[in-house]
Amino acid sequence: MKSRKETLGVLGHWGLADEPITDIHPKGSGEEEARAFYVGDDCVLKCSGNLDEVKNAVALCEALHSADICVSPIIRTTDGRAYVQDSGLFFYMTQRIFGAQLSAQDFYEGDHATKARIFGEAIGKLHHALRQVTASVNDVNPYESVKDWALPTMKRVLPLPESFCQKYLHTFGELYDHLPKQIIHGDPNPSNIIVSHDKWGFIDFELSKSSLRMYDPCYAALAILSESFDPNDDAALSTWLNIYRNIISGYDDVMRLTDKERIALPYVIVAEQLTSTAWFSEQSGYTKLFETNKRIAEWLISVFDELGFDRIEEYGVVQESQAPSC
Incomplete structure (x- = not known):
């Protein structure tokens, strides 16, 4: 150095x-x-x-x-x-860039639905611009990651029914090749967002990669959940589900998700969480974070039905996708 x-x-x-x-x-x-x-x-x-x-x-x-x-x-x-x-x-x-960095708590205060929708729109506008960029970034396949490593690792520490795992991998595998890929930010957590002069800006593109475009809005929602998760606070969990829907809805307003992307949403967000939890399970000194992420994974699987949508409108979900049964 x-x-x-x-x-x-x-x-x-x-x-x-x-x-x-x-x-x-x-x-x-x-x-x-x-x-x-x-x-x-x-x-x-x-x-x-x-x-x-x-x-x-x-x-x-x-x-x-x-x-x-x-x-x-x-x-x-x-x-x-x-x-x-x-x-x-x-x-x-x-x-x-000088401005205010966001935190997860910001999305639970005031008009959280509007904030979340603007967040989704900002990611959509970022992706629209990134489609025009030529760069030699790494290709990342979240389906292969969860199939070959994350899910087998998690089955050793989490009682996941085999019927759920088999149907999850089968459906995700059938959908994966039909899902749009492009260069994405890779780490759009609230701390990498700066609000400057009413514009939502992005910093820290070091983790940019070529992957599912859905990865970024799902990651953004998960980052908010991971910083605020309390399994005993039903009101906050319900609010997060609304935040998640509005992030996806705002993104959809700009990029317009395909039918298969809408079906795949719960598979992608669970894949991201399983991958994160599996990583923490293999690190020393991260016991508390591993336990928190494990509980988040369990909760996401328990609300799998509520994570999938046909079309997200401004005031709610038109149609939910079917989850693999546990």
Whole structure:
């Protein structure tokens, strides 16, 4: 990793050699390898040893910014380059987005339905812009992940009926090849959303990938649930179901889900939760998070019927899909 002092020499490429530079992730934060620095008050300098990673980040940021999506725009060097190479590392700079970062609790306060619908619309607009982006991101197949690893792992720690597992995998497998895929954000949790001048902006595209487009709105809803889950608070769980429906509904307003996507919604959201829980089950030091995620997985399976829709209208669900019976 390049030190802050060594990084100072790179700033001349942007005409910012005299600007102060500070670590975004200080020592002891566990994220030092993120290799990111604040430059002055308004800029962020990032570096990586992976040229493809840098090119993809630049392509995503520039394409989304030109599509009027609120993201951190790329700052080019004084001679017009998007990135520079120095001592085996590749550096690029973006402007900082100033605004309010969201939290899961924000969606439970006030008009939660409208907030959730706007969140879904924002993801839809992001995806609309990302469809025009060409970048060499990793391909991720959530069906293969849950079939080959997550579900077998979870069956060792969760009493899942074999009839449910077989029907779940059979139906999800039949649907998967018919579900639209594209480049997605990969981590649209509330902390990666910044509301700036009435625009909903996205930060941290490091986990971007090519996968089911449904992954992002489902992940967004799950992130809200994971930060607020209380199995004994029926009112909050009912509110979350409404938040989830409105995130999907807002996304559908922009991208228009296919018939098979509407059927697949509960399969995708359960796959995401099983994958997350299986990961925590294999990590040391995450016992509490594993137990919480295990309870979330159990609860999602218990309300499977309520997660699938034919068409989500503004005030509720027109038709629910059928769940694999437990």
